[in-house]
Amino acid sequence: MSPSAADASASVGAIPIRITINGESHALQVEPWTTLLDLLRLHLDLTGTKKGCDHGQCGACTVLVDGKRINSCLTLAVMKDGSEVTTIEGLAQNGDLHPVQAAFVEYDAFQCGYCTPGQICSAVGLINEGHAQSREEIRELMSGNICRCGAYVNIVDAVEHAMAHRRQSPRNPEARS
Amino acid sequence: MLNAEHTQGAHVGAPRSRVDGRLKVTGAARYAAEFPADSLLHGVIVSSAVTRGKIKRIHTGDAKAQPGVVEVFTHENRPSTAWFDYKYRDETAPPGSPFRPLYDDEIQFSGQAIALVVAETFEAARAAAMLVRVEYTPADHATNLDLQLDEAYVPPKKRNGIKPPPKPRGDAEAAFAAAPVKLQNEYRVAIEHHNPMEPHATTVVWKGGGKLTIHDKTQGSQNSQSYVTNVFGLSADDVEVISPFVGGAFGSGLRPQHQLFLAVMAALQLERSVRVELTRDQTFTLGYRPCTIQQVSLAANRDGKLQSVMHNATAGTSRFEDYQEVVVNWSGLLYDSPNASFDYRLAKLDTYTPSDMRAPGATLGVFALEAAMDELSCELGMDPIELRLRNYADRDENDDKAFTSKELRACYRQGAERFGWSRRSSKPRSMREGRELIGMGMASGVWEAMMQKTAARATLTADGKLEIACATADIGTGTYTILAQIAADALGLPLERVSVKLGDSSLPKSPVEGGSWTAASAGSAVQAACDSVKQALLTAARGLEGSPLANVDLDRIVLRDGRAEVAAHSSAGLAIEDIMRGAGKQKLEAEESAAPSKTAMLTHVGYTHSAVFAEVRVDEELGVVRVTRIVNAVAAGKIINPKTARSQILGGVVMGIGMALEEETLVDHHLGRFMNHNLAEYHVPVNADIHDIDVLFVEEHDEMVSPIGVKGLGEIGIVGTAAAIANAIHHATGKRMRDLPITIDKIIGA
Numbered sequence: 001m002s003p004s005a006a007d008a009s010a011s012v013g014a015i016p017i018r019i020t021i022n023g024e025s026h027a028l029q030v031e032p033w034t035t036l037l038d039l040l041r042l043h044l045d046l047t048g049t050k051k052g053c054d055h056g057q058c059g060a061c062t063v064l065v066d067g068k069r070i071n072s073c074l075t076l077a078v079m080k081d082g083s084e085v086t087t088i089e090g091l092a093q094n095g096d097l098h099p100v101q102a103a104f105v106e107y108d109a110f111q112c113g114y115c116t117p118g119q120i121c122s123a124v125g126l127i128n129e130g131h132a133q134s135r136e137e138i139r140e141l142m143s144g145n146i147c148r149c150g151a152y153v154n155i156v157d158a159v160e161h162a163m164a165h166r167r168q169s170p171r172n173p174e175a176r177s
Numbered sequence: 178m179l180n181a182e183h184t185q186g187a188h189v190g191a192p193r194s195r196v197d198g199r200l201k202v203t204g205a206a207r208y209a210a211e212f213p214a215d216s217l218l219h220g221v222i223v224s225s226a227v228t229r230g231k232i233k234r235i236h237t238g239d240a241k242a243q244p245g246v247v248e249v250f251t252h253e254n255r256p257s258t259a260w261f262d263y264k265y266r267d268e269t270a271p272p273g274s275p276f277r278p279l280y281d282d283e284i285q286f287s288g289q290a291i292a293l294v295v296a297e298t299f300e301a302a303r304a305a306a307m308l309v310r311v312e313y314t315p316a317d318h319a320t321n322l323d324l325q326l327d328e329a330y331v332p333p334k335k336r337n338g339i340k341p342p343p344k345p346r347g348d349a350e351a352a353f354a355a356a357p358v359k360l361q362n363e364y365r366v367a368i369e370h371h372n373p374m375e376p377h378a379t380t381v382v383w384k385g386g387g388k389l390t391i392h393d394k395t396q397g398s399q400n401s402q403s404y405v406t407n408v409f410g411l412s413a414d415d416v417e418v419i420s421p422f423v424g425g426a427f428g429s430g431l432r433p434q435h436q437l438f439l440a441v442m443a444a445l446q447l448e449r450s451v452r453v454e455l456t457r458d459q460t461f462t463l464g465y466r467p468c469t470i471q472q473v474s475l476a477a478n479r480d481g482k483l484q485s486v487m488h489n490a491t492a493g494t495s496r497f498e499d500y501q502e503v504v505v506n507w508s509g510l511l512y513d514s515p516n517a518s519f520d521y522r523l524a525k526l527d528t529y530t531p532s533d534m535r536a537p538g539a540t541l542g543v544f545a546l547e548a549a550m551d552e553l554s555c556e557l558g559m560d561p562i563e564l565r566l567r568n569y570a571d572r573d574e575n576d577d578k579a580f581t582s583k584e585l586r587a588c589y590r591q592g593a594e595r596f597g598w599s600r601r602s603s604k605p606r607s608m609r610e611g612r613e614l615i616g617m618g619m620a621s622g623v624w625e626a627m628m629q630k631t632a633a634r635a636t637l638t639a640d641g642k643l644e645i646a647c648a649t650a651d652i653g654t655g656t657y658t659i660l661a662q663i664a665a666d667a668l669g670l671p672l673e674r675v676s677v678k679l680g681d682s683s684l685p686k687s688p689v690e691g692g693s694w695t696a697a698s699a700g701s702a703v704q705a706a707c708d709s710v711k712q713a714l715l716t717a718a719r720g721l722e723g724s725p726l727a728n729v730d731l732d733r734i735v736l737r738d739g740r741a742e743v744a745a746h747s748s749a750g751l752a753i754e755d756i757m758r759g760a761g762k763q764k765l766e767a768e769e770s771a772a773p774s775k776t777a778m779l780t781h782v783g784y785t786h787s788a789v790f791a792e793v794r795v796d797e798e799l800g801v802v803r804v805t806r807i808v809n810a811v812a813a814g815k816i817i818n819p820k821t822a823r824s825q826i827l828g829g830v831v832m833g834i835g836m837a838l839e840e841e842t843l844v845d846h847h848l849g850r851f852m853n854h855n856l857a858e859y860h861v862p863v864n865a866d867i868h869d870i871d872v873l874f875v876e877e878h879d880e881m882v883s884p885i886g887v888k889g890l891g892e893i894g895i896v897g898t899a900a901a902i903a904n905a906i907h908h909a910t911g912k913r914m915r916d917l918p919i920t921i922d923k924i925i926g927a
Contacts, residue, residue, distance in 0.1 A: 038300070048205070050208075087204065091203075097202065108824050110202070111425070111828060114425060138864075139868075140865045143865040145863075146856060147864075150830070153827055153867060155864065156864065
């Protein structure tokens with residue numbers, strides 16, 4: 001559904017917001033109860049962001065808002081008026097995978113793929129935060145993202161690799177956000 | 178059919194990254210609830226608030242009056258569907274009467290779907306669903322297995338594909354009484370829910386004229402298709418199920434679930450596209466690993482030789498179906514004992530029917546057996562591996578058949594070496610570091626290496642590209658990738674020139690994806706289809722005017738790098754595109770099927786084996802357990818892709834850690850409902866819970882178990898893991914835990 005279609009479905013109570021998603025500015029009318037997750041998935045057809053629990057318990061809905069990782073299911077869309085949102089669809093540049101995406105493929109850091117967009121956005125946020133220095137810290141700080149397929153060992157390998165890659169090349173894309 | 182060695186090539190056996198990896202890391206892979214449709218309606222389910230009873234009145238007026246609401250379906254206004262039970266019975270259904278959503282006013286389990294609110298938007302449907310008011314006439318319920326044991330029964334009708342307990346051997350009771358060393362214990366495992374990350378969902382796209390395209394979360398596109406055609410009386414030509422990606426299932430996608438029924442019902446009635454997604458808590462109204470209470474008795478001579486094995490189990494099932502799995506048989510299979518007896522019973526509970534969950538039955542039975550073997554080794558003062566080697570079964574005594582292969586000895590040896598088993602002191606509570614007690618434990622794992630008749634199509638086009646098609650699913654298992662590898666090697670192509678289509682009911686016939694049989698079954702079918710295309714291609718190549726291959730024997734021609742060449746002379750050959758052009762072929766296509774060898778299976782049986790080693794650290798004061806190291810040595814025949822294969826085992830081990838320490842669906846027996854129906858309170862392992870896991874594949878050649886020598890990996894990783902951890906906890910603490918999960922309260926309280 002296009003942004004204009006989202007407008008069409010808006011009710012009397014709809015609130016106008018301006019939100020930048022993956023570099024593209026959207027002027028939208030959203031109802032106050034619409035979560036950022038449902039806005040992305042249902043109104044903008046950005047289905048890469050996943051709904052695993054809708055309660056902030058699994059991390060599948062993780063996106064980057066102004067560079068920080070958040071659970072989009074616990075966030076009402078109207079709260080993010082004026083924000084810049086990066087979803088999994090916005091990480092690759094000109095067809096080149098983001099280093100975290102490439103590392104997930106290389107290290108087989110997923111199986112079914114459903115938690116993967118959230119894991120990757122969370123890892124990008126984690127690297128931006130700069131707190132994790134060891135595997136132990138990566139494990140702890142990635143624990144808001146459940147992977148039921150059990151790819152954790154490979155997720156830590158991928159994140160560790162991407163962190164080292166970023167240290168080696170400071171002009172990496174995640175430095176943008 | 179080519180024999181196994183011919184499939185060795187550039188790709189089979191090599192660690193390839195997933196061919197669907199890019200789609201998954203960019204968010205481009207679409208799952209059941211993510212397919213778009215014009216004028217899509219959203220359905221939200223209303224769940225029963227009582228466990229058993231009748232709906233006295235259901236008030237839908239307020240819900241219907243909400244803006245955007247199109248219809249509220251209940252048992253009072255649902256369209257009519259098939260009458261007979263068999264129409265609702267899918268290919269994996271146990272004996273009984275399958276649940277029919279919105280069938281009548283009867284409530285059979287807590288959380289049962291009793292209404293579907295359909296609206297123009299998801300939010301409108303969700304809000305209106307809260308306005309449906311229900312008056313119930315509640316009835317007494319029974320959900321506590323302990324209180325139903327007196328009513329337990331041997332299932333009168335066997336579930337298709339599930340072997341009943343083997344016949345007794347010798348006189349197990351007398352041998353038990355006479356033996357010098359013995360033990361008799363009860364083991365319990367809590368109810369577990371699959372909890373795949375993707376909640377169950379179905380999007381039905383109304384195509385007009387009664388034609389439906391259905392995107393369902395399923396492990397079997399054709400199983401969902403036949404369920405829909407049977408229940409709603411539709412033609413298979415009018416119903417296509419397309420589910421290319423499945424966000425995890427672990428068995429929960431084997432049976433068509435009630436959201437499929439509800440979405441199709443609404444779409445047919447309203448003649449619109451409809452999507453129904455379960456909430457996380459509603460996914461707890463689907464099947465689960467049943468609560469199972471087991472008794473294991475082992476008796477041995479002082480030299481460790483088993484004299485008697487007795488294994489009894491009672492599991493919960495629903496009122497309306499006799500769900501069965503293989504729980505006790507493993508105790509007659511893994512070890513050689515002259516005397517053995519088995520018993521498997523069910524007890525009726527007011528819950529939904531349990532369902533297959535990763536290594537159904539084996540995780541339970543092998544946990545009990547392997548925990549008991551550890552206790553026996555302590556009683557004997559014998560190393561646990563030595564005890565297992567002294568009772569090693571060289572033949573399947575249950576079925577009196579030979580094994581197609583069994584490299585379990587090598588699993589013990591190589592696993593122990595990798596783990597550093599020799600550094601283990603035999604005495605419990607003898608290893609510590611600071612306030613942490615350190616324990617090392619091990620267990621065996623076993624799963625049947627099955628194969629099911631499966632068909633696949635291979636299509637080689639004039640541009641030298643190959644498409645593989647099969648109706649089976651890839652639920653994260655790596656099926657897309659391994660099928661591409663098999664096909665690429667069969668026709669000597671780079672992996673990039675092979676595409677694989679799965680999860681579509683219109684593709685060549687496949688059973689549900691499950692039981693660890695898909696790699697062997699679909700893999701063998703793809704091999705056969707590609708071999709047929711290769712035959713046609715080489716025949717065409719030799720027939721071309723002036724062909725350098727004209728007088729070369731077929732077995733001297735090899736396909737590599739997109740060319741057909743004489744084996745010893747890579748200069749003498751033709752590119753595939755040139756052969757196709759020369760022969761005037763737009764495409765060469767073959768559909769073949771593969772099935773297990775009936776003659777081989779008269780005398781032989783295939784099993785996958787493993788040896789799992791666990792190191793735990795237990796905080797003596799707090800009772801907190803960390804599983805610091807796992808080594809899992811697996812013998813599973815040929816490994817097509819070591820990278821995705823390792824991931825399968827890692828995933829099984831992680832779920833096994835959850836089973837050992839965390840996973841438990843808690844029942845409030847007073848209300849008859851699951852209490853912790855969310856991911857905050859149903860604990861699954863998170864990243865911080867998982868430390869080092871080392872997987873090694875023991876070499877195992879097996880040309881009998883399947884045409885491509887593959888045994889399958891989806892289940893074996895979980896089997897044995899919980900027992901190894903429980904045994905390690907005993908070694909660390911001296912406390913014997915026979916009740917999973919081993920939570921902190923149990924360790925502190927013991």
